Amino acid sequence: MAKGTNDAKLLIQSLRKAYAATPTSLKIIDLYVVYAVATALIQVAYMAMVGSFPFNSFLSGVLSCVGTAVLAVCLRIQVNKDNKEFKDLPPERAFADFVLCNLVLHLVIMNFLG
Amino acid sequence: MAKPLVLHLLLLLICGSALLSSGSVIHPISDAHRSAATELFVPAADGSFGSLEETYEALRTFQILGVDRSSAKFEGTCKTVSEKLSSPTTTKDLYHALKITAILGCRTESIEFDGITSRLQTAVKDASSLLELYYSLGGLLTVKEQGKDVILSDADGTFQAIKALSQSDGRWRYDKDSTGSSAFAAGIALEALASVVSLAGSDIDQSKIAVVRKDITKLFDRIKRYDDGTLYFDEKNVDPDQYKGPLATSASITSGVTAFAAVSSEKLNIGGEKILGLAKFFLSIGIPGTAKDFFYQINSLASLENNRISIPLVLSLPATVLSLTAKDQLKVEVTTVFGSHAPSLAVSLLKVLTPDSKEVTSFEKKELEYDPENRIHFLDLSPLKIDVGKYSLIFKVSVNDPEGADLYATGDQIIVTAFLTGFIKVDKAEIAVSDSDAASESVQKLDLSKDSLISLSANHLQKLRLSLQLTTPLGHSFKPHQMVVKLRHESKVEHLFVPETSSRQYKLVLNFLGLVEKFYYLSGRYEIELAVGDAVMENSILRSIGSIELDLPEAPEKAAKPPAQPVDPLSRFGPKEEISHIFRAPEKRPPQELSLGFMGLTILPLLAFLIGLLRIGVNFKGFPTSAVPATFAILFHGGIGAVLLLYVLFWLKLDLFTTLKALGFLGVFLLFVGHRTLSYLASTSAKQKTA
Numbered sequence: 026m027a028k029g030t031n032d033a034k035l036l037i038q039s040l041r042k043a044y045a046a047t048p049t050s051l052k053i054i055d056l057y058v059v060y061a062v063a064t065a066l067i068q069v070a071y072m073a074m075v076g077s078f079p080f081n082s083f084l085s086g087v088l089s090c091v092g093t094a095v096l097a098v099c100l101r102i103q104v105n106k107d108n109k110e111f112k113d114l115p116p117e118r119a120f121a122d123f124v125l126c127n128l129v130l131h132l133v134i135m136n137f138l139g
Numbered sequence: 140m141a142k143p144l145v146l147h148l149l150l151l152l153i154c155g156s157a158l159l160s161s162g163s164v165i166h167p168i169s170d171a172h173r174s175a176a177t178e179l180f181v182p183a184a185d186g187s188f189g190s191l192e193e194t195y196e197a198l199r200t201f202q203i204l205g206v207d208r209s210s211a212k213f214e215g216t217c218k219t220v221s222e223k224l225s226s227p228t229t230t231k232d233l234y235h236a237l238k239i240t241a242i243l244g245c246r247t248e249s250i251e252f253d254g255i256t257s258r259l260q261t262a263v264k265d266a267s268s269l270l271e272l273y274y275s276l277g278g279l280l281t282v283k284e285q286g287k288d289v290i291l292s293d294a295d296g297t298f299q300a301i302k303a304l305s306q307s308d309g310r311w312r313y314d315k316d317s318t319g320s321s322a323f324a325a326g327i328a329l330e331a332l333a334s335v336v337s338l339a340g341s342d343i344d345q346s347k348i349a350v351v352r353k354d355i356t357k358l359f360d361r362i363k364r365y366d367d368g369t370l371y372f373d374e375k376n377v378d379p380d381q382y383k384g385p386l387a388t389s390a391s392i393t394s395g396v397t398a399f400a401a402v403s404s405e406k407l408n409i410g411g412e413k414i415l416g417l418a419k420f421f422l423s424i425g426i427p428g429t430a431k432d433f434f435y436q437i438n439s440l441a442s443l444e445n446n447r448i449s450i451p452l453v454l455s456l457p458a459t460v461l462s463l464t465a466k467d468q469l470k471v472e473v474t475t476v477f478g479s480h481a482p483s484l485a486v487s488l489l490k491v492l493t494p495d496s497k498e499v500t501s502f503e504k505k506e507l508e509y510d511p512e513n514r515i516h517f518l519d520l521s522p523l524k525i526d527v528g529k530y531s532l533i534f535k536v537s538v539n540d541p542e543g544a545d546l547y548a549t550g551d552q553i554i555v556t557a558f559l560t561g562f563i564k565v566d567k568a569e570i571a572v573s574d575s576d577a578a579s580e581s582v583q584k585l586d587l588s589k590d591s592l593i594s595l596s597a598n599h600l601q602k603l604r605l606s607l608q609l610t611t612p613l614g615h616s617f618k619p620h621q622m623v624v625k626l627r628h629e630s631k632v633e634h635l636f637v638p639e640t641s642s643r644q645y646k647l648v649l650n651f652l653g654l655v656e657k658f659y660y661l662s663g664r665y666e667i668e669l670a671v672g673d674a675v676m677e678n679s680i681l682r683s684i685g686s687i688e689l690d691l692p693e694a695p696e697k698a699a700k701p702p703a704q705p706v707d708p709l710s711r712f713g714p715k716e717e718i719s720h721i722f723r724a725p726e727k728r729p730p731q732e733l734s735l736g737f738m739g740l741t742i743l744p745l746l747a748f749l750i751g752l753l754r755i756g757v758n759f760k761g762f763p764t765s766a767v768p769a770t771f772a773i774l775f776h777g778g779i780g781a782v783l784l785l786y787v788l789f790w791l792k793l794d795l796f797t798t799l800k801a802l803g804f805l806g807v808f809l810l811f812v813g814h815r816t817l818s819y820l821a822s823t824s825a826k827q828k829t830a
Contacts, residue, residue, distance in 0.1 A: 049755055049756060049757070052755050053752065053755060053757065056748055056751045056752060056755065057748065059748075059751075060744045060745065060747065060748035060751075063744040063747070064741055064744045064745075067737065067740050067741050067743075067744070068741065071737045071740075074729070074733070075728075075729035075733065075734075076726075076727070076729075078726040078727075078728075115821050116824075117817035117818070117820050117821045117824075118817070118821075120817065121813055121814075121817055124779065124813070128779075128782055128806075131783070131786055132786065132789075132798075132802065135786045135789050135790050136789075136795060138790055
């Protein structure tokens with residue numbers, strides 16, 4: 026009913042306003058995650074169309090996207106100033122971890138790619 | 140096919156074993172020996188046959204056998220030998236060198252015989268062992284035979300020195316200190332004593348020679364004998380390194396005894412029978428296999444050929460298989476051991492014995508006639524009416540001249556094995572198929588001289604009968620060594636049967652009812668083969684007589700299967716059946732355009748990401764401005780880019796190990812640079828916060 030759609034519209038607007046308040050660095054990370062997941066979805070769609078041969082390449086591609094997305098989420102958690110748990114962790118340290126883990130992930134991915 | 144070969148082999152084995160059991164066949168030395176000698180003694184390029192001793196042995200063998208020694212190679216031998224004679228060498232080498240010079244007839248002008256003689260005489264005086272004495276005395280004797288004047292200073296003393304080494308049983312020791320004595324040494328000692336006597340002339344006391352004669356008699360008491368009269372010397376109780384073997388021992392004693400007999404004025408008390416026995420021993424070796432054995436044999440036979448005790452005469456048969464059909468004559472040769480002519484003799488055939496040692500009573504003692512042209516004694520066999528078979532012929536040889544009887548050793552009775560072969564007639568050969576109650580028979584006559592084949596048929600209730608008679612040329616019934624009837628099925632399964640003998644006939648009865656299981660229930664055409672064979676049968680039979688169609692009942696479940704027939708062994712090297720490989724079907728791949736399209740589609744999110752970044756308002760304000768931190772920051776980004784590039788190369792062509800190595804270096808670099816950059820950033824942001 027009209028009230029329902031109205032409520033949904035209001036909800037989305039308030040979400041948008043709240044989101045605009047987040048710091049830029051967090052927004053960058055969010056965008057990166059969206060990018061990685063989108064790439065993964067495209068690969069899954071391709072596999073659905075042509076079959077899973079060679080399966081190792083498919084896994085490698087998808088897991089690289091998913092893996093890097095997961096690492097980005099971890100980075101976001103650690104960098105977010107509102108998060109009380111990681112108050113003492115400098116964001117540069119978190120970023121260094123992110124870079125290192127990504128490099129290791131991509132080495133394994135490249136090996137598995139075949 | 141293997142089966143006929145096996146039968147022939149069996150026949151050969153029977154003949155061979157029969158020959159062996161009667162003692163070895165003896166033939167005098169012939170051209171076969173001469174050619175064997177040239178093959179065995181092969182000189183090297185410089186004319187030597189190895190050591191000086193081996194060269195001497197080879198040349199002496201050639202000399203005795205009359206093999207040509209005038210080849211140019213032996214001129215080189217003469218030269219080496221004369222060099223040996225001038226240089227200081229052992230007495231043994233001197234001895235052999237002198238002997239070689241004598242055999243080859245080398246030029247002796249350049250050889251200094253005086254020096255050699257004095258050397259040898261000193262050796263005789265200083266000698267401590269039997270072999271030293273033997274070689275030095277032998278050398279002196281050879282020099283004397285070349286025509287030079289040789290004096291033996293203390294002949295009696297030397298004789299005594301050699302005699303001192305003798306033992307009471309007729310054997311000799313090698314020197315004063317050794318405890319063991321041997322018969323081989325006895326032969327050497329006797330030869331040495333003979334050399335002393337020849338060198339000294341009449342200076343030796345005759346009683347001493349008589350003592351040595353007694354020693355020789357004692358030595359000959361040790362002689363061993365075989366059943367056929369062959370005699371030889373052997374010794375068992377000697378040191379293993381001193382043991383020479385029967386041939387060497389007998390050869391040594393023969394040379395010694397004959398040499399001593401030549402110098403002894405009185406005749407030695409050894410019977411001619413012993414000499415003949417020794418001669419038989421040496422001849423029974425045949426053609427020896429080694430050079431040393433060859434030398435021993437030929438040298439000993441040469442000493443026996445012209446010895447002063449008695450000259451052995453050997454009886455030999457050029458042919459031991461005589462055919463009654465071809466009306467062969469019994470031919471006998473009596474010669475010396477080297478095949479030279481014997482004096483006028485009478486050879487008589489005393490007895491003829493069958494293999495079970497029974498005398499052939501129809502035969503009376505006959506003297507053989509002599510053919511002076513071919514120097515052969517012969518006898519016609521047809522008037523004797525002796526049937527086919529294997530016989531032991533007993534001969535006696537006697538010298539016509541009564542004075543000469545003492546000079547020659549002919550032996551008492553000489554036994555030789557001979558085969559008389561002939562044509563065996565096959566009579567009354569019949570083959571018949573009859574019913575089990577023997578009521579009716581269908582008989583067919585077999586004519587084995589023609590090539591005709593019969594064909595019969597029978598079922599399992601009937602019987603097959605095969606009978607024949609064998610007769611010798613003289614009309615007696617003949618019992619062959621082998622008579623076998625073979626039935627061979629089409630599938631190559633064979634069955635053998637042996638006919639039974641009764642009075643004059645051979646009969647085989649096959650009752651098929653009892654044989655059904657043996658035949659593996661195989662019905663069909665069976666080929667019948669007959670084999671009759673014997674050593675004295677000139678017309679042995681091995682042929683197919685015909686075939687029989689057998690109708691046997693069906694095989695029950697549990698019946699034995701016929702044995703597998705051998706497969707042609709070469710068939711496994713032929714071509715094999717072709718293998719058709721099944722390859723894994725390749726996976727279906729999507730069309731290339733689709734793949735490329737999706738690759739482009741994957742790039743889209745990246746573009747969207749970049750555009751989004753711009754929309755958010757990304758800037759480079761945080762990038763350090765001052766020089767050092769800026770360099771580090773650039774290096775940091777460059778390092779990450781290098782690692783990503785390394786990964787791309789890894790995917791394209793590198794292997795994991797190279798990648799890990801490079802990654803190690805880059806990683807360390809990146810860590811250092813990254814740490815510097817990030818710590819700088821951290822410090823600037825901390826300053827901002829506090830400020």
